[in-house]
Amino acid sequence: MTMNAYITGAYDTAVGEVPGSSCMSLHAEAAVGAVADAGLTLTEIDGVLCAYSLVSPHLMLGSVFCEYMGIHPAFCSATQAGGASACVMIMQAAALVASGQCNHVLVVTGDNRLTGLSRDGAVAALVDVGHAQFERPFGMSVPAAYALVAQRYQHEFGVTPEQLAAIAVEQRRHAGRHPKAQKREPITVADVLASKLIATPLRLLDCCLVSDGGAAVVVSSRTAAADTRGRAVEVMGAGQGHTHEHIVAAPSLTDFGCKISSARAFARAGVTTADIDVAMIYDSFTITLLVELESIGFFERGEAGPAAERGELGLGGSLPCNTHGGLLSYAHSGAAGGMFHVVEAMHQLRGTAAARQVEGARLAFVHGDGGILSAHCSLVLGT
Amino acid sequence: MTKSFAQSTAETRPFWEGCVIGELRYQACAQCGQVQLIPHSTCANCFGKELIWKRASGRGRVLSHTTVHRAPTRAWQEKVPYVIALVALDEGFRLMVNVKDGTQVSIDQVVQIGFTEVGGQAMPQAEVPC
Numbered sequence: 001m002t003m004n005a006y007i008t009g010a011y012d013t014a015v016g017e018v019p020g021s022s023c024m025s026l027h028a029e030a031a032v033g034a035v036a037d038a039g040l041t042l043t044e045i046d047g048v049l050c051a052y053s054l055v056s057p058h059l060m061l062g063s064v065f066c067e068y069m070g071i072h073p074a075f076c077s078a079t080q081a082g083g084a085s086a087c088v089m090i091m092q093a094a095a096l097v098a099s100g101q102c103n104h105v106l107v108v109t110g111d112n113r114l115t116g117l118s119r120d121g122a123v124a125a126l127v128d129v130g131h132a133q134f135e136r137p138f139g140m141s142v143p144a145a146y147a148l149v150a151q152r153y154q155h156e157f158g159v160t161p162e163q164l165a166a167i168a169v170e171q172r173r174h175a176g177r178h179p180k181a182q183k184r185e186p187i188t189v190a191d192v193l194a195s196k197l198i199a200t201p202l203r204l205l206d207c208c209l210v211s212d213g214g215a216a217v218v219v220s221s222r223t224a225a226a227d228t229r230g231r232a233v234e235v236m237g238a239g240q241g242h243t244h245e246h247i248v249a250a251p252s253l254t255d256f257g258c259k260i261s262s263a264r265a266f267a268r269a270g271v272t273t274a275d276i277d278v279a280m281i282y283d284s285f286t287i288t289l290l291v292e293l294e295s296i297g298f299f300e301r302g303e304a305g306p307a308a309e310r311g312e313l314g315l316g317g318s319l320p321c322n323t324h325g326g327l328l329s330y331a332h333s334g335a336a337g338g339m340f341h342v343v344e345a346m347h348q349l350r351g352t353a354a355a356r357q358v359e360g361a362r363l364a365f366v367h368g369d370g371g372i373l374s375a376h377c378s379l380v381l382g383t
Numbered sequence: 384m385t386k387s388f389a390q391s392t393a394e395t396r397p398f399w400e401g402c403v404i405g406e407l408r409y410q411a412c413a414q415c416g417q418v419q420l421i422p423h424s425t426c427a428n429c430f431g432k433e434l435i436w437k438r439a440s441g442r443g444r445v446l447s448h449t450t451v452h453r454a455p456t457r458a459w460q461e462k463v464p465y466v467i468a469l470v471a472l473d474e475g476f477r478l479m480v481n482v483k484d485g486t487q488v489s490i491d492q493v494v495q496i497g498f499t500e501v502g503g504q505a506m507p508q509a510e511v512p513c
Contacts, residue, residue, distance in 0.1 A: 124455055124456050127456065132390065133390070133391065133395055133399075134389075134479060137388055137389045137504075138467055138480055138481050139459040139462065139467060139481065140467060141454065142455075144467055147451075148446075148448070148449050148467070151447045151448060151449055151490065152446065155447075155490045197453075198452060199450065199451045199467075200449050200450040201449075246421070247469070248420070248421060248477050248478070248479045249420045249421055249477065
């Protein structure tokens, strides 16, 4: 089956600490880069999707971006689905081109969280994810909410701190092969276990980075894709899953919306987990990736941790995962964090991942989650 | 910088008024009986609009817990390490609460919800029954 939509351009900016960057300057660079990668000009873009910004929040970020660039698309909107935003917007863009409403939709994200907010500022701003009356008054942070999931998951499935650490170590090993990654120096399981406690059982190296950076893709219709320059990658399947927003109201602490979102995406694409060559899965915390790998069905319950320890998520493993280093070691700048996963999937499927290349990668799975494992969107991309 | 205290709304006011008099309250739907995990204006099961406030026993079970060492704001940083617990109350609703000072909790442990004053507001907290 098909979604009748193709990713025809992709680009990400420098990441980490990008002095002099702003939310909009990162959007602009990413947009120009993605459009150029597709061999198009900005005037050929007739749809624009933006996400959100913590540094420069605005009710109408899509309109702010179009004004900034001096473009006047036929469709423009902004999406707020936290870490699921990038995948959600690509799913939306696919619907826009498949229905004939647009030819080329620019999906653009970016924020200067590190220089604009600092790590402390970003952690404080993200508290808004919590419920104003039933979570935030008790000192909940995003890491604390994920720690509640980690504690329960450890209790039910015997996940060890060493297994979580092995995930962080593998993500860093991947990042070491990417010249742009924010953190490239190798770490060990002992380093992770010796890093500062954030919220038990999670430690600093179990947590994602805070970064500046932007990323964008162009999604084109089947017909319009013929006018583009680069190798197009097909959006073969997409699906979403929504179970809650606040962790206090989550139906389960071990089963999340990624199960249904991925099942929908796989069904649409007509493939299964066994067909996937490379996976880019949201890794805001080590526990996030572990839970999603098991919930989605890449590993049985309790098996993702041991698999990480055996190197199965590494280059040459059974499921190379986040070959750019993910949010844990490549970069995380809000909605762009999830878009970095998409850009890396494009590199893998176009064979341009250099030292990170998964030999013969034809089928990629990309997954984003927003909130506290609340909003999920999965994509199956292929060539 | 102050802590973000709970600002009640029309649909949650009975909960916070209950805390003031030491009474833990929850909502159930008048139409289908569904207990609401947290207060609503509309039933999250049948979308019925009549939600009845009931008095809870205060007894519940720890679904999960964490000890926070790195707080989200400066005000909370003065309190680290503090414990957050997610509690499933016997009646079927949920609370996120702090745990009474000096108390250790574990998963599936039975706790009793009590109340403590924080900055002039009565807040629920988890206590371990003697």
